[in-house]
Amino acid sequence: MAGSFLLLGLAAGSGANALDPALAGRWIAGLALGLGVLGGLWDGTYTLDIAPLRPFLPGPWDLTLAELILGLTTGFKAYVGTLTLAFTLGLGWRHPGWSLRLLPLLLLGGLGWVCLERLVGALGRAVNRWFKYVALFVGLGLLLSWVFRQAGLDSVPTLRWALPALPFLQRSGAFMHGPASWEMLFVLSITGTLLLGLLTGALVGWDLTRGTEVPSSPPRPWRFQRPWAGIAVQQWRQLWSSKIGVIRLFFPLLALMWMKSPALLDLRSGSTWMVFSLGYFQCALSGAPLFNLFGFDRGGVRSFWTLPVEDGSWLAGKLVGIWAYQACFTLLMGLVLAFLAPVPPALVLPACLFTQALFLVHAGAGAPLAIQLASPLSARAWLPGSLHAARLVRIPAVLGPLAGLVLLWFWASRHGLPWLLASQGLAVAIGLGMLVHGFGQAKATLEAHREELTLLLEGHPPETVFPEGGPLGF
Amino acid sequence: MIRIQNLAKSYGPKVALSNLDLTVEAGTFLGVLGRNGAGKTTLIRALTGQLRPTSGTIQVLGLDLAARPLELRRRMGVMPEPTALLEDLTGAQYLQFTGQLRGLPFAEIQRRARELGDLLETDLDRPEPIAAYSFGMKKKVAFASAILHGPELLFLDEPFEGLDPVSADTLRSLLASLHAAGTTLVMTSHLLGMAERLCTRFLIIDQGGKVAEGTPGEMLQGTETLEDLFLRLMGGRKTGALSWI
Structure with a gap:
């Protein structure tokens, strides 16, 4: 500062x-x-x-x-x-x-x-x-x-x-x-x-x-058979009902503005810039919720502790809900790239694979680290008073995969489309592996530290919940 | 129905519950009483699996709570704190969501929710999210969610707090009818008059330890009320005057 x-x-x-x-x-x-x-x-x-x-x-x-x-x-x-x-x-x-x-x-x-x-x-x-x-x-x-x-x-x-x-x-x-x-x-x-x-x-x-405004029509409940499906819908609706959730979806439009210069749109360095922009916005779009699975509904998350829902179903539902939300972004970006911007249509598929790989890597890395107080990419986390060593260490976990994937894209784009497709396919496969590993870790963390999480969500400072530093990096 | 042996819970150096033994038979309406910070909420949380005991064992409905939490959560009802609801949902959405997670069919939840809304004089179909509800309204939604599936065992932490007198009376008669229908209830409350009217057994705790336990007949002496007993056990009434009044 x-x-x-x-x-x-x-x-x-x-x-x-x-x-x-x-x-x-x-x-x-x-x-x-x-x-x-x-x-x-x-x-x-x-x-x-x-x-x-x-x-x-x-x-x-x-x-x-x-x-x-x-x-x-x-x-x-x-x-x-x-x-x-x-x-x-x-x-x-x-x-x-x-x-x-x-x-x-x-x-x-x-x-x-x-x-x-x-x-x-x-x-x-x-x-x-x-x-x-x-x-x-x-x-x-x-x-x-x-x-x-x-x-x-x-x-x-x-x-x-x-x-x-x-x-x-x-x-x-x-x-x-x-x-x-x-x-x-x-x-x-x-x-x-x-x-x-x-x-x-x-x-x-x-x-x-004046009095309080009342919304005109009540939102409808939703039907589901499996708990994870119901929780996914709840997570999806929660993201859409939040201000930040809606505003993030406008980010592709900003990316589109950046793409107006034809010089940036060749298959080599230009496409790297494009995919970096896309990934950067996606970091905020899905990275923050994935690293903040619990903090997003600080109070409400505690009602799950009283319901007959397995931790795995709960986590899976949350991840699917965030993926669906992020898929809207990918779809929108895909449409923008294919129809509105002068981008070679052949780039659309690798770009979509890139977004999926980024989501999977973030989900894999973010879920086990999700027990924290502030999202690493939120504006609040960057305010001088909020900067905290434990939060700062999570920032590379969000931005690191982005940098790695962009470098991979950059390298592959210099060798042509087949390499680009293959590299992004490989990235998706690695991401999937990371998610499977991270999911197991997140489940184990939740089972072992639910009590600490409850205390954190109730507003107890991390120093008192984990007086000796704790296993979660506080 | 509930069997606790040597239950202790500490938060670091702070002892919240110490060496508590308790047996609650089926059909009991247990009132857990105590001063602020006595350990009532910690006890409810330990009994509902929200907290891990530091030591001791808890058996609920004949099952080990630590080993079979999901099955037990299906059979018991827990009234969540009003601040722990999913506040972006409406009341109707919340009941539908939690009801379906408990395995109830959609139409049945709608029917039960309508009945509960009528009884509690609460419009659960109102369009605002729970975040915009008053504290009392949130309490009613939390209560409705806890009994929607007809639990065998119901846990209530300060259910009357923040309710207007009419709603409190409705809730009291509802709890009495649940009890009459065979539900076992465990309730914490600071409203001793209400507890005296409802509960068939009391557990009084202080600083995490048991001070007294029994039926009203066993605990009250002569014409003594529950309030008299409570004040006697807690060291008598405090009186005093303020220097500036």
């Missing part, structure tokens, strides 16, 4: 001469707007730990103020805030007067971010869930293209390849054209933040008086 702080500060200092007030203002406004809109779309409920304070906050304005202050102190915002502070101090090293001007602007930007989250979150609740996620995807594209253009990154040769992937680039230069003074930036920032604050206060007041 200290290293990244220092590096960012040094980078900002070295690039300070290229920065003018207009650019600084655009960066701050862009960050606040983009992150606020995305944060609101992501977390439509705007869940802060404010419930205990509610009795002491009588009116909407007290509540708004408390929400703003609490909203600024969440882990992610503290992280972004620390980095922007490093950036500002770096600039101040070259231009001492700038720090004092930028710091209030950053604070206003932070407040605007929190207000926007609340406002967009309320808007997001009023619209269809899928529409909301499409908007999130479009918003992400807009933000990226805007940042690339406004920051002048299109002049950086190594990033030039990414620009054709951002479809909104040509329309994104509409914000704040022409030179800007510090005074104008302050007036705009204060007015904008005040306006957002007033709107947020009004919204909080409205939120306090």
Whole structure:
């Protein structure tokens, strides 16, 4: 953390001469707007730990103020805030007067971010869930293209390849054209933040008086004969009912954007890049749930302990449910590759085998390690306070197989399609072997450590559950 | 029905249960009473196979709990904690899911769930997931799931906690009728009046050890109530005044 702080500060200092007030203002406004809109779309409920304070906050304005202050102190915002502070101090090293001007602007930007989250979150609740996620995807594209253009990154040769992937680039230069003074930036920032604050206060007041929304139609129960089949459906539905579960499925669209450049699509290095992108997104898609079999339904998993379900059926059901969810991704990617992107159709089959091999390897490696508190790839696991040696050791277990499979693909693609097919077929076979081995290990771990798992799921810290380090790597 | 010998359970240095012996005959309604942290929940968890004893043996329904957990889980009912339900499912989905895992046919679960919903005055078909239910509603779903398959032996950990008086009374009469039909029940509760009305036998524990055990006739002296007995065994009433009131 200290290293990244220092590096960012040094980078900002070295690039300070290229920065003018207009650019600084655009960066701050862009960050606040983009992150606020995305944060609101992501977390439509705007869940802060404010419930205990509610009795002491009588009116909407007290509540708004408390929400703003609490909203600024969440882990992610503290992280972004620390980095922007490093950036500002770096600039101040070259231009001492700038720090004092930028710091209030950053604070206003932070407040605007929190207000926007609340406002967009309320808007997001009023619209269809899928529409909301499409908007999130479009918003992400807009933000990226805007940042690339406004920051002048299109002049950086190594990033030039990414620009054709951002479809909104040509329309994104509409914000704040022409030179800007510090005074104008302050007036705009204060007015904008005040306006957002007033709107947020009004919204909080409205939120306090309205009732709870009720979904229109109840979801139906499902029939099953074998326990593993029922559990698979439950896992599948659980993944789809979670926000992250739906949003992950949009990742193929981002991958598609990257594939717009024909230069990347030959059978050799281009296809390696494509398959790496595909695999990288799949890591998040199936890797995280596979390494987090128990944590995904922390409370509910304990009801299984009281039901007549064998551990093997339970684990198998969970794996099949995650596989089915991941298969949707593979199918979508296959369709995208075959019909929408200029990819040789012959690549589709090896690419599908690649995704299956990655799933099997992750399932084999992940299931025995699944008794843990946080998913190794979740954003929370990367926050400075959450970094933990025991969690970090699991990251290679997720990313290692990906790297190995990509290298295998790279090697095979240089020898032609038959080699590619054979290598991926071999990878699937190895993955299957790993899954069979890992499944047995996971079952044995579950049987031996169910009690410890129960305690962990109840929120007992690992240090007390495994005071001597334990067999699970805590 | 239940036979416990020398049961002990420790979490590291902390002793939750120590050298507990207990026999519960079929048809008994056992009330397990004790102060907070006395070991009641640990005992229920050990009896339902959720915890491994540090030492001692447990036989349930004539079978060794450690050796035949699946068969026993099929025959017993355990009311899960409200926080341990699958919260992304609706009440109806949860009952269908757990009912089918217990081997009940789909249509039969629907019929029983409707009957239970009517009796508990709970709309189990409401469209929200369990996560959006109130604590009391979650309790009712947990209870419905525990008795859906008609278990021979039913374990209930604080079943009345969080229920409104009408729902608590309905639950009380339901438990009484289950008992009258021959079900063996083991219940922990802090509501001593309710326990006194329902239970045919009591086990009072403190700091993981047995303090008293018996039928109300054996344990209560004269006009003594269960509350009087409990307070007497726990060292009497604590009275006092706050300096600022």
